[in-house]
Amino acid sequence: MVARKIFKDLDLSKADLDLIDSRLEKVSYRKGDIILKVGEEVPYQYYVEDGCLRTFFQDKKGKGHTLQFAVNDWWISDYTAFINSRKAIMNIECIQDATVYRMTYQQLESIYRDVPQVESFFRRKLERAFASFQNRILSTxxxxAQERYLLFLKAYPEVDRSVKNYHIxxxxxxxxxxLSRIRKRLAKE
Known part of the structure; x- marks a missing residue:
């Protein structure tokens, strides 16, 4: 019952948990899989049970920019497109083998309607995510660069050890x- 794990802080009935589980689809991805490409429809948001994914986009010169990592117990999607029923403006890549649970916007809305505590759960998550993105913009x-790296280590301690340097x-x-110079300098300290 994955809903119990996802919503562990909520006091939900077995019926509520069963209903949520019925609306989640378990999917496995392999390292390197691109599960969403720019220009595609964005039918899902994903809960990461295991593994690591990232959202990224490429600028006009072809340089990749990572916006978010999602590791165990995190959610990920192209939220601008997911919420507004638009085409994707970024990609989602699986950078470690991953097991995720996905749901559509309609499924999420029906959970909100049928289990109101989940709506407040997601509101709080979105508030924290918004504050985090705002802090990241200000930090940038x-x-x-070293201060940003140290902040990254606090936010994603397990990612630093398990993904490629160029992603970080x-x-x-x-x-x-x-990044290599910063790591060498910090190792000496």
Whole structure:
């Protein structure tokens, strides 16, 4: 019963948990799978049970920019497109083998209607995510590359050890070589 794991902080009845589970679809992906491409419909949001995914886009010069990592117990989607029924503006890549549960916007809305506590759960998650993105924007504007890396380590401690340097560098908005220099400097301290 994955709903019990996802909504562990909520006091939900067995009927509520069964209803939620009936609306979640378990899917497995392999490292390297692109599960969403720019320009596609965005039918799902994903709950990561195991593994690691990232959202990214490519600029006009073809350079990749990572917006978000999603590891165990995190949610991921192209939320701009998912919520507004638009085409994807970013990609989702599986960067470690992953097991996820996905649901459509309609399924999410029906859960909100049938289990109101879930709506407030997601509202709180979205508020925290919005604050996190706002802090990340401010950090990108004001903090040094090393300060941004240290903040990254706090937010994603398990990601640093398990993904490629260039993914982390693209998330931080720095060159891979810069990340290597920062890591060497921190190791000496």
């Amino acid at each position: 504007m004001a903090d040094s 560098a693209s998330y931080l908005g720095i060159a891979t070589e810069t």
